[in-house]
Amino acid sequence: MAAWGERxxxxxxxxxxxxxxxxxxxxxxxxxxxxxxxxVARLKRSRLKVRFCTNExxxxxxxxxxxxxxxxxxxxxxxxxxxxxxxxxxLRERGLRPHLLVHDGVRSEFAxxxxxxxxxxxxxDAGESFSYQNMNKAFQxxxxxxxxxxxxxxxxxxxxxxxxxxxxxxxxxxxxEYACGIEAEVVGKPSPEFFKSAxxxxxxxxxxxx
Amino acid sequence: MAAWGERxxxxxxxxxxxxxxxxxxxxxxxxxxxxxxxxVARLKRSRLKVRFCTNExxxxxxxxxxxxxxxxxxxxxxxxxxxxxxxxxxLRERGLRPHLLVHDGVRSEFAxxxxxxxxxxxxxDAGESFSYQNMNKAFQxxxxxxxxxxxxxxxxxxxxxxxxxxxxxxxxxxxxEYACGIEAEVVGKPSPEFFKSAxxxxxxxxxxxx
Numbered sequence: 001m002a003a004w005g006e007r008x009x010x011x012x013x014x015x016x017x018x019x020x021x022x023x024x025x026x027x028x029x030x031x032x033x034x035x036x037x038x039x040v041a042r043l044k045r046s047r048l049k050v051r052f053c054t055n056e057x058x059x060x061x062x063x064x065x066x067x068x069x070x071x072x073x074x075x076x077x078x079x080x081x082x083x084x085x086x087x088x089x090x091l092r093e094r095g096l097r098p099h100l101l102v103h104d105g106v107r108s109e110f111a112x113x114x115x116x117x118x119x120x121x122x123x124x125d126a127g128e129s130f131s132y133q134n135m136n137k138a139f140q141x142x143x144x145x146x147x148x149x150x151x152x153x154x155x156x157x158x159x160x161x162x163x164x165x166x167x168x169x170x171x172x173x174x175x176x177e178y179a180c181g182i183e184a185e186v187v188g189k190p191s192p193e194f195f196k197s198a199x200x201x202x203x204x205x206x207x208x209x210x
Numbered sequence: 211m212a213a214w215g216e217r218x219x220x221x222x223x224x225x226x227x228x229x230x231x232x233x234x235x236x237x238x239x240x241x242x243x244x245x246x247x248x249x250v251a252r253l254k255r256s257r258l259k260v261r262f263c264t265n266e267x268x269x270x271x272x273x274x275x276x277x278x279x280x281x282x283x284x285x286x287x288x289x290x291x292x293x294x295x296x297x298x299x300x301l302r303e304r305g306l307r308p309h310l311l312v313h314d315g316v317r318s319e320f321a322x323x324x325x326x327x328x329x330x331x332x333x334x335d336a337g338e339s340f341s342y343q344n345m346n347k348a349f350q351x352x353x354x355x356x357x358x359x360x361x362x363x364x365x366x367x368x369x370x371x372x373x374x375x376x377x378x379x380x381x382x383x384x385x386x387e388y389a390c391g392i393e394a395e396v397v398g399k400p401s402p403e404f405f406k407s408a409x410x411x412x413x414x415x416x417x418x419x420x
Contacts, residue, residue, distance in 0.1 A: 126342075127342060128342050128343070129342075130341075130342040130345070131340075131341060131342065132336075132337060132338050132339075132340040132341065132377070133338070135340070135377055135381075136374075136375075136376055136377055139368065139375065139377050139381075140374055140375055143368075143375055157388060157389045157390075157391070158349065158353075158389050164346075164350055165346075165349065165350055165353055166346055167342070167345055167346055167349050167385065167389055168389075170388060170389070171345075171349075171385035171386070171388050171389040172385055174384045174385050174387075174388040175377065175381040175382055175384050175385040176381070177384075178367060178380060178381050178384040179367045179368050179377055179378075179380070179381040180367075181367075
């Protein structure tokens, strides 16, 4: 295995995922993945810029960062690119007022957004809030719109919790897409715009990042 | 409009849908659709064979027929082709032991089926039972199988209740298909096998039916 210096020639910045890379979420906050705390510390001591790019849409950035610091990570809120704040920018730019099908833990990210008389639906990893009642409500909002707009925070199929595999937002987005006969707009990975915004925030060009 | 006799030349049997044709379901059992009680009675007085072919998968045939009789319909359990009994035949033929993601109201149809140590999932219109927990459980069963088999009782996008539009089984089937990377087998309309079994039960060939 080549040394870091050689493998990272020309690289100025590193984007790190969080869930499944830094930690596995679960009861009591989750557990760090072996070696990751030291790896992040080592990257931060290097000449490389470091940014965290996550599709986590169940927790606010504040909550997520608090949890990771508790697990031993050197991380701050300003270093995290997450889909909820990215969605808020889009909503503002396009004058969209969302009906939110989201977890209570991420609701604070939308505190400044007008949610009255909704003209779109934002779906995130709502976890236990993916009840039949809540899914129907989001579906009914979409069906009442002349041009239904569904914004999905990610396309993930499932993720691993300490208790086992859990369905992610992508599965529920598929359900609404099928029922309404529409296609969702994805904010989050793998959307190129999402990666670009993370690079921009880091001040690094795409060819200089890993 | 041509008289019945002329329009039905060569026709020996009629397949009738139930939900949205005979009645709209909803609180208190639902309401009959105007003119349908008399239309069924008239068909039954004619020389035509009549059979009811439904994708209803929330209620047992016994419950459904009781409800329709209460609304004024002349109908018996033996005249109804429904996906749950059709699925039971398939399960038996192929030695499949299902994990059931179904409404409690239809569970009795599966009373004779071995559900121990499941090697497939049967999904129906589970209504309120489409909780995140129940969806995850079905997902986990599928992910633990070497060859995941998902049998879906219909492909409906949504249906109308007296209280509004409700998501149907097809939407939740899509969610599991996407999460597992598989395709479900559909038992119920629009599966040709399902229509054929209804015709067979009526003793009528496809070209003689409407």
